[in-house]
Amino acid sequence: MYHTIYLYLPMDGLYYSHLFKSLHVLSIREGKKFFKSQTKKDCYECHLFQENGILIYLRSTEYTIGNNHVHYHAIEIRMNPKMLLKQNEYIQISKFDDYPVIEQMFFNLLEETQKNMLGNDAIVNQFSPINSIATYKVNRIDYCVNLFSTNADQYIKLIEKADIPKRFAPVKAYDSKSKRKKLYKSTYYVKNKSVCLNFYDKHYQLLQVKDDSLAANANGIIRFEVQCEKSKLENLCRKHSISNSLYHLSNDELSHNILLKYYVQSIGLGDYYTLTKAKEIIHDAQNYTNKKKQLMITILNLVSQKKYVWKARKESNICPKKFDKTLKHLTELRINPVTIPSRWKVQSLPNLLPDIMKVLKENKSC
Structure with a gap:
């Protein structure tokens, strides 16, 4: 299951020039924007198919490798496949079963662009058609799952305090009022060099x-x-012996495994309780020494005070290894280290993992 995808198709200078001309002419005819990008270096932006969920970037650049001067030309596409099937669809997500329809709609949408290129020069016919999605490689794919809850606001407030997996860091945005970078509001947003995890309230985001x-x-x-960025996708392709294509990377089993893996690494397996209720469960637990129980309670208090699991680890006097080991003890008791504020008048909220697994199972291809 996935939402936004980024595709790219390299080509030589001649093919690129014909593509550029074709898209430029069609954009003028349809009254759509076609301009030099202000945000992407060496790119032109084409909004010809924006209403269908597609943004096109035409990239032409030069760089040097050793003593060689290299010219690079490519079409890059950012696409919401659901909008390709239905305009203004910002909520629903795509699954593997949608691929044949996505492939056909993509072919139809860019068919005129491709036809305008043909016949301009015989050599153009030797290259991959730009309206065949199978010829493109994937530069990024956003695997995702939608969950519904009447407690969505409360879950987001709890989730944004979750731990950060190793080698990940929180993503921050510049705040003009405080004149410094701050954590994003109403979201859990962390990343490393090749993967970004984002848990958010879709209503608030829209x-x-x-x-x-x-x-x-x-x-x-x-x-x-x-x-998943390009380097992560390269690793996935090697690991699973698949080609870098939307068909293979949108596979149900692959996307489901990735979603579950990173959910457990970030949010964990524990249910949410008030601090008082969590302490009661720890006191009643068997097979733990009083010392281990006290350490669990200490960490719950720290997280409650510091607001974030990662911040509690960073600012506590407990060594990181002992801190992480105690988190595992809490997981064994199915207690999330993030606790529910008493003012909510809610004693507990279940972990969302069973809901995720249910949605993934319901959306699995036959």
Whole structure:
């Protein structure tokens, strides 16, 4: 299951020039934007198919490798496949079963662009058609799952305090009021060099970029995303002996395993309790010494005070190894180190993992 994808198709200078001309002419005819990008270096942006969930970037650049001067030309595409099938669809996500329809719709949408290129020069016919999605490689894919909960707001407030996996770091945005970078609001957002994890309230996110009526359709939806960049995809292709193509990388088993793996690494397996209730469970637990129980309670208190699991680890006097070992003891008791504020008047909330597994099972290809 996935949402946004980034595709690319390298080509030589002649093929690129014909593609550039074809898209430019069609954009003028349809009154769509075609301009030199301000955010992407050496790129032109084409909004010809924006309503269909596709943004096109035409990249032409030069660089040096050793003594060799290299020219690089490519079409790069950012696509929301669900919008390709249905305009203004910002909530639903794609699955492996959608691939044949996505492939056909992509072919139809770019068919005129391809036809305008043919016949301009005989050599153009020797290259891969730009309207065949199978010829593109994937530069990034955002695996994701939508969950519905009447407690969506509360879950997000708890999840954003979760631990950060090793070699990941929180993503921050510049705040003009405080004039410093701050954590994103209403989201759990962390990344490493090749993977980004994002857990957020879909309703809140759409309110920031779309109108209220569209956002209303996302009420109660929590989205968990695992954004895999190029180097991560290369590792996945090697590990599973598959080609870098949307067909192979949108495979159900692959996407489900990635979502579950990173959910457990970040959010964990424990249920959410008030601090008082969590302490009661620890006191009643068997097979733990009083010393281990006290350490578990100490860590719960620390997380409650510091607001974040990772911050509690960083600022506590407990050595990281002992801290992590105690977190494992809490997991054995099915207690999440993040506790529910007493003012919520809620004693407990179950971990979302069973809900994720249920959704993945329901959406698995036959």
